[in-house]
Amino acid sequence: MALDTLPVLVVIGGGGIGLATALRLGQGHHILLASRSASTLASASEALKQAGHKFTTQQVDVTSYASVRAVAKAAASLGGAIAAVVLTSAISPSMGDAAKIYEVDVLGTANVIAAFGAEVEMPRGSSLVCVGSMAQYMGPPMSDALERHLALAPLGELLKNEEMWEMGRAHEGAAYCIAKKANVLRVAAAAASKEC
DSSP: OOGGGSOEEEEEOOSHHHHHHHHHHOTTSEEEEEESOHHHHHHHHHHHHHTTOEEEEEEOOTTOHHHHHHHHHHHHTTSSOEEEEEEOOOOOGGGOOHHHHIIIIIIHHHHHHHHHHHTSOOOTTOEEEEOOOGGGGTSOOOOHHHHHHHHHOOGGGTTOOHHHHHHHTTOHHHHHHHHHHHHHHHHHHHHHHSOO
16 A cells, blocks of 8 residues: 555544554554644654654644644545544643633534534544543533533534533533533534434
8 A cells, every 4th residue: 555545544632642542543544643732743753753653743723623624634635535533632620721621622522523524525434533531420410401502502602601601610620521521412413413
């Protein structure tokens, strides 16, 4: 197989889980590793190079649809079919307040799902995996209306929900749990909307 037709593995989030994913799943793929941090990309590049992987890196801000769309377009331009997209990028309660957690963990995940669903061709048999957390089971109960909103709201409206903000104001841990549940709801809705 020529290098320019290798299937593409996109990993968004170049930290520990993202790098481990790229190293483990990257054999026989052209890896596109995207991360917000240039220093994370530099150290991950060294590890991928030492492991003998074919890879490209790109900076991304998952809170920006345009930035995520650019990663999707870059993946599509690598020559091979996109085999998988793995999103590991997220922040924990110790890394930001409720607003930052919702922006990165909720909107960021929704941006990745939307961009790779609408902007590029994901062939039959490809996968989009969003790494989650058991924290989704530890949060406060949500109303059916909030669950519907988190699953289906347009990107521009996703973070505009008073119930979500009220619940997340309690403490960052609550916001994190809500964000992780939101991701499961968003992934399930996206999967249900695709023909299988």
